[in-house]
Amino acid sequence: MFSKNLAALFAALALLASLVSAPAAGQTPVLIGLDAEFGHKTSTSAQAIQQGIEIAIEEINAAGGVLGGRKLALVTRDNRGLPAVGVENLRELAAMPDLVGVFGGKFSPVFLEWLPVAHELGVLLLDPWGSADPITENTYRPGYSFRLSLKDAWAAPAMLNFARKDRGASRIGILLPNTGWGRSNRNALVTAATSAGVSIVGEHWYNWGDQSLLEQYRSLRAAGAQVIILVANETEGALLVREVAARPPAERLPIVSHWGVTGGAFAELAGPALDEVDFAVVQTFSFIGQDTPAARRVLAALKARYGIAGAEQVRAPVGVAHAYDLTHLLARAIARAGSTDRAKVRDALEKLPAYSGLVRHYGRPFTPERHDALGPEQVFMARYTAQDVLVPLARPARR
Numbered sequence: 033m034f035s036k037n038l039a040a041l042f043a044a045l046a047l048l049a050s051l052v053s054a055p056a057a058g059q060t061p062v063l064i065g066l067d068a069e070f071g072h073k074t075s076t077s078a079q080a081i082q083q084g085i086e087i088a089i090e091e092i093n094a095a096g097g098v099l100g101g102r103k104l105a106l107v108t109r110d111n112r113g114l115p116a117v118g119v120e121n122l123r124e125l126a127a128m129p130d131l132v133g134v135f136g137g138k139f140s141p142v143f144l145e146w147l148p149v150a151h152e153l154g155v156l157l158l159d160p161w162g163s164a165d166p167i168t169e170n171t172y173r174p175g176y177s178f179r180l181s182l183k184d185a186w187a188a189p190a191m192l193n194f195a196r197k198d199r200g201a202s203r204i205g206i207l208l209p210n211t212g213w214g215r216s217n218r219n220a221l222v223t224a225a226t227s228a229g230v231s232i233v234g235e236h237w238y239n240w241g242d243q244s245l246l247e248q249y250r251s252l253r254a255a256g257a258q259v260i261i262l263v264a265n266e267t268e269g270a271l272l273v274r275e276v277a278a279r280p281p282a283e284r285l286p287i288v289s290h291w292g293v294t295g296g297a298f299a300e301l302a303g304p305a306l307d308e309v310d311f312a313v314v315q316t317f318s319f320i321g322q323d324t325p326a327a328r329r330v331l332a333a334l335k336a337r338y339g340i341a342g343a344e345q346v347r348a349p350v351g352v353a354h355a356y357d358l359t360h361l362l363a364r365a366i367a368r369a370g371s372t373d374r375a376k377v378r379d380a381l382e383k384l385p386a387y388s389g390l391v392r393h394y395g396r397p398f399t400p401e402r403h404d405a406l407g408p409e410q411v412f413m414a415r416y417t418a419q420d421v422l423v424p425l426a427r428p429a430r431r
Contacts, residue, residue, distance in 0.1 A: 061105035062098055062372055064089070064362065065125035068137030071112040074266050077138040077295030080348035081160050082108065084355030085135060087333040092359070098366045104359075107131065115145035122146055126155040130372050133158050133362060135355065138265070138295040140164035140213035143177070150176050154374050156381075158362060160354035161295065163187060164216040168403040176374075178381055178403045180358040180391070181350070182291065184213075186408040187314045188220035191261050191288045192228035194312060194413050198425075199286045201259035205252030206235045207245065207272070208263045217263045217290065233257050238268065246275045253285060262289040266296030270303075277305035286310035288413075295348050299420035307418055316410040317353040317391050318424045319343035326390040330356060344421045357389035361397050361405070 066085060068078035089104045097103045109125060111118035118136070125134050133156030136143050140162040150157045151172045159167055159179035168179050195201045206221055208214035218235065225232050234255040236248035245268065252260060262269060269289060276284050291314045299306060319327060320343045327343075330352070334340040346352060362377075364384055369376035382403075387394045397405045413425045 059102060060130060061103045062366060063105055063107050063128055063131035064359070065107050065109070065128075065131055065134035066136075067109040067111050067118055067121040067125060067134055067142075069113040069139060070108070070110040072296075074296045074301060075113070075138070076297065076347040077161060077351045078110075080295075080346075080351030081135060081137060081355040082106070083334065083338060084160070084330075084352040084357075085359045087330055087337065087352075088356045088359035088363075090333070090337075091329075092363045098363055099370070099372070104363065111137070111139075111142055113137070113139045113142065115139075115142045118142040119145050119149055122149055122155070123153070126150075126153045132156060132366060132372050132374055132377050135160060135358070136162060138162060138292065138351070140167065140216065141211050143167045144212045147172065147177065156362075156374055156378060158358055160358050161351055162213075163290070164213050165220065166212070166216065174375075174378060175403055176378055178358075178398055178405070180354045180361070180397075180405040182314065182316050182406070182411065183404060184216045184220040184290075185223075186411050187290055188217065189224040189228055190314055190408070190411040190413070191290070192221065192224055192230050195259040195261065195286070195288050196228055196230050198312075198413075199259050199288070199310070201286070202230050203233045203256045203258045204230050204261055205233055205255060205257030205259070205285075206261045206263070207248055207252065208235065208237050209265075209268070210237045210239050213292075214263055221261060240265075240268065242268065242271075244275065245272045249276065249285075253283065257285060259286045259288055262287050263292070264289065265292035266294075266298035266301055269293035270298055270301030273302040273309050273311060274305045277308035284309055286312070289313040291315060291350065294422060295351065299416045302416075304418075306416055312413045312415050312425060313422075315350060315412055315414045315422070315424065316406060317350050318414065318422065319346050319349055319353075320421075320423060324390070326388075330390055344419075349422065353390050357391050357394075358405070360389060361387060361394075 069075045070078045093103045109121040135158045138161040143162040157177040163182045163184050234252045365377050365380035368380035382400045384397045414422050
């Protein structure tokens, strides 16, 4: 009798141990990776993207998670904006079981270096910021990169049309970084110039970390440029603004900028010089003036989770908004696939039905021929105030 009771006790202890040591079937989390420029000292884009993902994950998990109750969880890595580090991090993240895809940050060169590795490993690349056209326009089939962000092919005509219509310029000078992002923009600007009714009178290149852009600026002005199209992140963008503001007023050309500057402490770095220069920048989303249920919900979460007081205080707003919508689309693809199998999730992303998100209503987010969820109709221009608020100059109607 004693031996039977002892055997039953051991069996019960073994069962308890198995329940404690191994999670219940189906309850291991489904992982989403984020590898971005957290260690870049002036950047705010990685943090904004993380906020958007985390708010979406919280909503999805509160609604029951995915795949019969499994929670989504975020795993982050810091590539410091360096492509080689990004590739190493991508390989590490791709090796994790139940990780379905990896979000990136604002640096297009990292995405471009990721492309062959991601397609070799069959891991999803999810782009909420990088704008270089080849991130989605490439020869990889089936394609594993999906973008919910701006494209250079849309930014170029928006900047050129603004320069012509709003600043009265027909002669344009362009200033570009010597990177894959810079080359993507150069191609897009040259392609769009004729239809925009402008001529490009000169182009100059710079390297990240250059200590001055004044000589390139002077050369473009001497060539007859009436507006400078700038492709830059916050450090070089602020450098140029300070140098232009130091010139006599008659020598200060308007600057129409790509949106890399909005992913960091641009206004802080530019300082009072920003009030002395006519500076406009491309955007695809602003919380300012938005009164949709999604906008109210996300703003409330930003305040509760991160202490962000309101729409005007959101840093790098496109990062928050794009990452939020893209996470919800990914969760829907996981549900449609019925699995964390990356190939099945990839196929499901191409077949998602309509979804009304924060940025727009997506009639069909992605197709086999189109891995870009936004369109040129989302692009508008904005400006910074002295209080570091990014204010839309004009915004298209929500579609």
